[in-house]
Amino acid sequence: MAGHSQFKNIMHRKGAQDARRGRQFAKLIREITVSAKQGLPDPAANPRLRAAIQAARKENMPKDTVDRAIKKAATGGGGGDDYIEVRYEGYAPHGVAVIVEALTDNRNRTASEVRASFNKYGGALGETNSVSFMFDRLSVIRFPLASASADDMLEAAIEAGADNVESTDEFHEVTGAPDSLAAMQDALESRFGAPDTAKFDWRPRVSVPLDEDAATSVFKLLDVLDELDDVQNVYANFDLPESVLQKLSA
Template sequence: MAGHSQFKNIMHRKGAQDARRARQFAKVIREITVAARSGLPEPASNPRLRAALSAAREVNMPKDTVDRAIKKAIGAGGGEDYVEVRYEGYGPAGVAVIVEALTDNRNRTASDVRAAFSKHGGSLGETNSVSFMFQRLGVIVFPASAGSEDDMLEAAIEAGAENVASDAESHEITCAMESFFTVRDALEARFGEPRSARIEWRPETTTVLDEEKARAVLKLIDVLEENDDVQAVYANFDLPDDVAQALAA
């Protein structure tokens, strides 16, 4: 029975990983679609498309899948028309939450997001109800092997970045949203392709959570991220080391 249970657990994990990978692909394909339609279908002339292709490489999307997505986006009919929407609200323990989505049906997505907040101890607010607690920043991450801490700092400053945080695994460069593509391209020319490069919401202040509240907040975020229309979820909470370890156990 133990072996059987272990096998079922492995199959369950594999199924969950496959489902997560499928959702990641679907979200990236939507971003590629919108990016390809927002400008020229050539990455060199379309910064948003370059960022979308970087996201595709980050989730190991096959090149032929990427190519099909671009061709479908610019082809006759072009498939679905997606619009960008942002939802803001409060989760459990008063944690501020921002949800970014690409949808072909605003009513469906708004209903799903509102239901997720209500069911998991939160409340959906008006646009700009929590975004004032966040900064919109460009975030570029390189593996530590890309260059030394000093070289990365020097290059980031020259490129116009605001901050560099380096550790044993990576270099994280942050910059103003308006400078994102300039900074990314300058660093990529010197250090090669970054591990990831995207524009994010970063909280200016955070709420420290205990284990019980952290589980509630993370459950809400999980439910939101499982929605096919949702591209990204940001929240202003912080976890002490012992809570993070308990959640990872």
């Protein structure tokens, strides 16, 4: 496990969970609203909205909160039309590549906040595509382990157009090309039920190993970026030993 997943695991285990939960709910509501406005307010016909709802369920967002966000979008409220998707790329300390995805209604404000965060915490904001070549853009669908045997999941995933399946002691993870998410999700859901997650992801092709001191400085930047209201996701290509991961999670 490297980069984005390690960072999220550590942030999930650390304190101030109520404030972090509130920010996460706000980001999820924004994604649900934008997804419903840009497509259809029916998750059965809108894969992006369906994925956003699944992400909200994973974070234990109340169903009525999800329903209200969709209803607002369907009736013309709640914003959404003015939001644009923006990607920022740069470097954290120690040469760690960083991708920041944002939904914003003010590109200048968001760019200023992201740039200031990079500058303050020893990073450097670059141009678009300055680091994304170090990552692969993937569709990722994750099912509970109990939903299928490894062989059944592999067979179904291949038939659905997936490129790879990894089965662990906790889950089955199906990955494929970015344009295959909807088709894979529909095919696999019909056989195994709703997945835990279905989303796009940036996976590093190469990772930068970090010790505890280096990881601490990198995480200061990633944490600040993740807390910005307009930022939806932060990805980075670092790797930590399990011993360091446990220390930082304490």
